[in-house]
Amino acid sequence: MTGVFDRAAGEVAGQKKILPGKPRIAVGLATCGIAVGGEKVYERLQEIIKKTGVDISLAKTGCIGYCREEPLVNITIPGKPLVILHKVTEEDAEGIVEAVKKGTVPYKKALCRVPSWDHVTGTVITYGNGFDEIPLYADIPFFKHQKKVILRNAGFINPEDIDEYLAVGGYAAAEQALTRMDSETIISEVEKSGLRGRGGAGFPTGMKWRITRDAPGAAKYIICNADEGDPGAYMNRNEMESDPHMLIEGMIIGAYAIGAKEGLIYIRAEYPLAIRRLVHAIGEARALGLLGKDIIGAGFDFDIRIATGAGAFVCGESTALVASIEGRTGRPHPRPPRLTDPGGGLWGIPSDLNNVETWCNIPVIIRNGSGWYAKIGAEKNAGTKVFSLVGKVDRVGLVEVPLGTSLNTIVCDIGNGGAQGKKVKAVQTGGPSGGCIPVRLFDTPVNYESLNAVGSIMGSGGIVVMDEDTDMVDIARYFINFATGESCGKCVPCREGLRHTLILLNRLIARKGTAKDLETLALLADTIKNTSLCGLGQSAPNPVLTTLAYFREEYDALVKP
Template sequence: MFVKSYYDLSSYADTFKNSLDKQKVKVLICAGTGCVASGSLKLYNEFVRLVKENGILCDVDLLKEEEGISVKKSGCHGFCEAGPLVRIEPYNYLYLRVKLEDCEDIFNSTILKGEPIERLMYKDSDKIYKTQEEIPFYQKQTRLVLENCGHMDAENIQEYIGRGGYMALSKVLSSNAMEPKEVCKLIQDSGLKGRGGGGYLAGKKWSQVLSQDNPTKYVVCNGDEGDPGAFMDRSIMEGDPHKIIEGMIIAGYATGAHSGYIYVRAEYPLAVERLKIAINQAEGVGLLGKNILNSGFDFDLRINKGAGAFVCGEGSALTASIEGERGMPRVKPPRTVEQGLFGCPTVLNNVETFANVPLIINIGADEYKKYGTKDSPGTKAFALTGNVVNTGLIEVPMGTTIRQVIFDIGGGIPDGKKFKAVQIGGPSGGCLTFDEKHLDIPLSFDSLKKVGAMIGSGGMVVMNEDTCMVEVARFFMNFTQRESCGKCIPCREGTKRMLEILEKIINGSGTLEDLSLLKEIADTVKNTSLCGLGKTAANPILSTLEYFYDEYLAHVVDKKCPSKQCTELMVLKIDEELCKGCSKCARNCPVNAITGKVKEPYIIDTAKCIKCGACIEACAFKAIKEV
């Protein structure tokens, strides 16, 4: 197969679609990182063995319209809480937490007979949800960017083309080709904002690069996803790599760039592997390289693996890393659109931004703006993690409220606990309290900024009533301080000082003066740091100080942690009425802080106690409590 023109691509698309339609049963095993870690590749091998041993055609070539049962390694299905996941089409059954011993039952009952296996399906109270689309986790989503993830072979360009892939590129480069200015205008008219966190209009950035006189320009995709708990970009790269490539080629044509780089952290080996496969496939069929679709336009693409520095998510630090320099931000202007990679004008967008481009080209700006809000059109992918029933990868229209995400899609807080806060935007984001005005805040760039938070790349960590918000601020500050490149004094020294104060508060030696100093340093770091890492590093502190100041006061004044999470502030006491004098607590204490006589209540010497919790675990009568 070699695609020479729009007509070739259209013909191949029809052929591949017909072939996909003729596949009698499709077995889609989630082969995203999460499910792979849970053993999904063993399931894949077992299904292939079962199909072949029964004499059924398994490896179905889409260039040949053959009937058979296709067994595929798909990208992330999103419902990570319930992996490994297996989807069976055309029935759309979704099986959860599938084990190796379940494969034969699935083969005999579902693959051969179409019968559902209810014990492997999603249950809510007494209701069983047979199809994936019925499950509330999926039903409440709008999956545009993630449309193909979990629904096709992530390593097969034929399937991508059969599902309409590269048709947006052909629309741009066909005989009735769009002018570069038209493409930039279309993207700008769509209102697409950068999904990496900055929220800058993608089309405006493209137009700025197009207007530069330098004949050498670059397109760079930021796949350096470093936020704790975030995995949106990784899942798109693993599950639908051709969509990113197609978006980047279009960006290259629109801006006059002929070379592109995908910057991916080395900790994402599966994403790197899938991208390499996709690039080789696209080059092999003529959709990357010289004279794409006989249009005269050339574009090549390379992968650059980063070493995992969080600061390399910042544009100038990222381009410096690609150049072989230490990843550190520089003073601006000039901006990346003027002097980016190798000193040339550069389009720099993140994975999700480029993945939106083919859709916009295909449906048009007006249709795209029907999703989301007026100021933030389209959808946004979020990694929903933490104290929530249904964790995983989701995609919702911009403007969806936090309440809808946590309680409708996420299923609420497990174990009957109360919701306390949500951290949005990773280390750069803010913590929002449980409040009607916050739960019903629409998820958009502008609305979150007004309350001291940000969408960021899309990490969303839910916290329950047992969470200590001072410790949360310390955790994120510890991360940011370690990831600071050290180039500018406010970030290098400020993050260190803030971390020291937070550790002092958690250890029980904090003062009211420390709270005032913490706020002062946070404001200084936010207003004077060089790059986005420093400017947003204090957000978790500033937001928790605003919404959870009582917890800080409890740590500083009362020397107690309301959530009972800070061990240094724990004071353990034995309840005399519950203690049976068994001496088990004393025998398990590593520092001999517990004394007493057998069959009489024991006593804890609080001066010696190191709050390790060994006595609590040892006591069968629950007589040891924190006071």
């Protein structure tokens, strides 16, 4: 049987776009780039190119993750390395076009050069040599400690053009899986890879697939959790905005292995650009026969729909998420039944729910093999993880490192410590469900177990840095205030307990608290953690419990003697 899908044709077309045989200027246009004026830079460049009639290809890309240096612009001149310009403004546009016309780049704006780029799934794009005065990508401290697997294409390809994804090895894994592998082989590859859920809990992905596949009933659903709601976390947003096809490809492979005909992406409505790019990408994939009937001519039917959330943090919890998709109020129910159980999933059908980044790991595992993947990272913590490094850190950005990398490497080597030379005091990992880890524990390797051992969690990957000026009690109050507002109100420890935690913290900060209040605070936090119905309540007191454990002196200082 021959399908309409022709990977080779798309690959050739895409390569002609990435290396067009003439200069290409690509502006980083994820939400972050747009926010700092990237779109204006793009429009100005477009205007100048049109006016001067110069033969330059202008494109959009996603984001390479160096938030502090945005807007970022890539310049490719045939035979020369790709050059990344940083902090580009509208005023720079004229100079950029002038330089490119002369076959060069504005050196003053150059951040680094990339002679060739390994897109990991078998494709290396070779740009060229020259511009030796510009530092190499690998010498930039922000980049040199990173390992790009999930973000391999982010900032290099146009997320709104499926050809460019095909040019860097895209959909080769899906083709391989659907035409040359069966369900069992795929699931066992994912199991052997050691991939664990990137939503925070770290459940083995392959095992979850197996449970769903083997659950009674022929119908199954797969769901992607894109309800990224932690304050300061934007890994999933960038993954979807910069490389939406990677997610779709992961879901196609998962659906085939699990035996699902339908997939849903539950995405928060606050991510309009990610939604737009996903809708566009799903349309492109359908047009190429990668979604719909008889995918890749392999006789397998599968399609993806998008469901948007209405802005509730608790809807990231699996049972609340399903309730929300079904049109009910997003309130969790006790598990079991789990989503994978009959009667427990979407519309009562056994469903597999994975986070965006978990799905994004699938194509590379299939393409490069479980053995290759398992070697990245640490014992029982295979692979890389994307973190959003934010807060009072010098180099703010999206960071991808192998699991097991120490907090020190992330915060000090990659992030260059505190902003404006201030001393770093702690980091908060895992968002409002996580805890604050003091600087003396920065040799803690970032993996699921070690973070739990110090009272925090991996979560989806937010790392918020606090410096010497940060008031830790106020930080605890910030997160408790967030969790109080996001509690669904179903169970009493979360609904009432968090409210009283907030009242107690406010009283302490107003210097009206007593030693007795401090005692009550600790006991209440412990109660909420141990008696709440769902993960939101069970983890919400973590910021209080960890600041009490590591920064007790700041609480004591607020209490009247």
